[in-house]
Amino acid sequence: MIPTPDVSHLTDKDYSIIYEPAEDTFLFLDALEADAGDLKELKALICLEVGSGSGCISSFVAQILGPSVRAISFSLAGIKVSLECINTSFASPLIHRLWHQVDIILFNPPYVPTEYEEARFAQQGKSIAGAWAGGYDGMQVTNEFLEIVEDLLSERGLFYLVALKQNNVPEIQKRMLHEHSLESKVVLQRRAGREHLFILRFKRQNPS
Numbered sequence: 001m002i003p004t005p006d007v008s009h010l011t012d013k014d015y016s017i018i019y020e021p022a023e024d025t026f027l028f029l030d031a032l033e034a035d036a037g038d039l040k041e042l043k044a045l046i047c048l049e050v051g052s053g054s055g056c057i058s059s060f061v062a063q064i065l066g067p068s069v070r071a072i073s074f075s076l077a078g079i080k081v082s083l084e085c086i087n088t089s090f091a092s093p094l095i096h097r098l099w100h101q102v103d104i105i106l107f108n109p110p111y112v113p114t115e116y117e118e119a120r121f122a123q124q125g126k127s128i129a130g131a132w133a134g135g136y137d138g139m140q141v142t143n144e145f146l147e148i149v150e151d152l153l154s155e156r157g158l159f160y161l162v163a164l165k166q167n168n169v170p171e172i173q174k175r176m177l178h179e180h181s182l183e184s185k186v187v188l189q190r191r192a193g194r195e196h197l198f199i200l201r202f203k204r205q206n207p208s
Contacts, residue, residue: 002033005059019053019131023192024162028108029060031160031188031199036064042156044103050090050145053131057106065104090145091152102152107145108162113138138167146172149202150180158203160187165196173200181205 007021019025032039044065049058091098110119112132119135121127134140142161149159159182163169169186176182182202189198 002029002036002060002063004029005056005063007054007056010054014054015128017126017128019051019128021054021056023190023195024108024197025054025056027188027190027192027197028057028106028160028162028199031201032057032061032064035158035187035201039064039104039158040066042103042158046098046102046154047104047106048091048098048102048152049106051107051109051131053108057108061104061106090148095148095151098152100151100154103154103157105149105152105157105159107142107160109142109145110134110140111138111142111162111164111167113164113166116140134167138164139172142167142172146176146180149176150182153182153202153204155204158201161200161202163198163200165198169198169200176202177205 004026010018010020039061047058047061047065049061052058110122110130110132111134114133114135116135118129119133119140122129122133123141134142142163153159161172163172173184176184181204183205184200184202187199187201189196191197
């Protein structure tokens, strides 16, 4: 069993600006642990987490992959493992350098359906609501990143996405297949209170 990263050093002040690990986080950890064999077999060199918050997910997958991987987290991160942290919008500044180079992509987006303006103000104001406010159908932020996933993913790469039932999981899978030739499967799903959460794993339809 892979130990859950220790986040006890983080304070209420920290959680006023970053997302505190919750049910979706722990479902993500369980899915990655279930896929640990495949992840190790991939022999990944570059792992990218977008919106890493506490760094819990990046730290966990780094334990699975070992020291040979270069883990890049776009947000606050770093718990007893070596991570490179960058504060930016998605992977925009590195998109050309990472073109078809990322072996593992991790994304737990703001997926809760909200008013469009609520999501926009949360992102622009960089408030904690930006960690969960997803706009109409909860896909406002996710849709932006889905358009560049194929550009980043390596030939044998894997992309993991957290989604809510209201996000229309079958539609996400269908769109990624038809528009980006990325096939997918539900690795794990779980009810957490009122939420029905899914962890989706995407890969290229015909990897070389």
